[in-house]
Amino acid sequence: MKTFQTLNELEPLVGQSVATSDWLTVTQAQIDLFAQATGDHQWIHTDAQRAAQGPFGTTIAHGFLTLSLLPRFLETAVHIEQVRMGVNAGLNKVRFTAPVPVNSRLRAQLSLQAFQWLDGGACQMVWGVTMECEGQPKPVCVAEAVVRLYP
Numbered sequence: 167m168k169t170f171q172t173l174n175e176l177e178p179l180v181g182q183s184v185a186t187s188d189w190l191t192v193t194q195a196q197i198d199l200f201a202q203a204t205g206d207h208q209w210i211h212t213d214a215q216r217a218a219q220g221p222f223g224t225t226i227a228h229g230f231l232t233l234s235l236l237p238r239f240l241e242t243a244v245h246i247e248q249v250r251m252g253v254n255a256g257l258n259k260v261r262f263t264a265p266v267p268v269n270s271r272l273r274a275q276l277s278l279q280a281f282q283w284l285d286g287g288a289c290q291m292v293w294g295v296t297m298e299c300e301g302q303p304k305p306v307c308v309a310e311a312v313v314r315l316y317p
Contacts, residue, residue: 169245173289173315176246177281187239187274189300192227194268200231214268227266232307236295239274240313251316255290258310264302271300279310288316 168185170176176184194214201207209216210226217225237254266272280292290312297307 167243167245171247173246176278179278180281183277185243185276187243189271189273190235191269191271192266194225197225197227200228222265222267225268229262232266233260236311243276248317249315253314255312255314258312260309262307264304264306266299266306272297288314290314
């Protein structure tokens with residue numbers, strides 16, 4: 167984890183790779199809970215027996231489950247001491263570039279793409295996020311996350 171004291175320390179890092187998150191294992195229990203929460207019970211995610219005969223040989227995580235891990239990856243990669251609150255302001259683009267087989271370990275590489283000061287000393291940042299799956303040559307998700315931080 168990279169720790170910064172103030173937001174000022176991040177502004178000069180625009181255009182650079184800043185941090186890498188911790189690894190996180192995606193379990194079948196998480197996939198099933200996500201299916202329950204969203205109503206997306208497609209067999210490729212929830213039916214291990216049928217998925218074993220499918221194109222990936224096992225169940226895979228929902229793309230949106232993978233994307234929903236983004237805040238956790240940011241939290242385990244970057245900490246700013248003098249920030250009292252962070253808000254997800256959206257996404258500029260997202261691509262799911264490879265499947266996430268059950269029990270895969272994921273982590274995210276974070277690069278700071280943009281930094282803008284807002285009223286009251288807050289800022290808006292765009293983070294380039296590349297989620298990788300251990301042992302896979304291709305990333306599983308590439309996104310631009312827009313985050314607002316308030317001191």
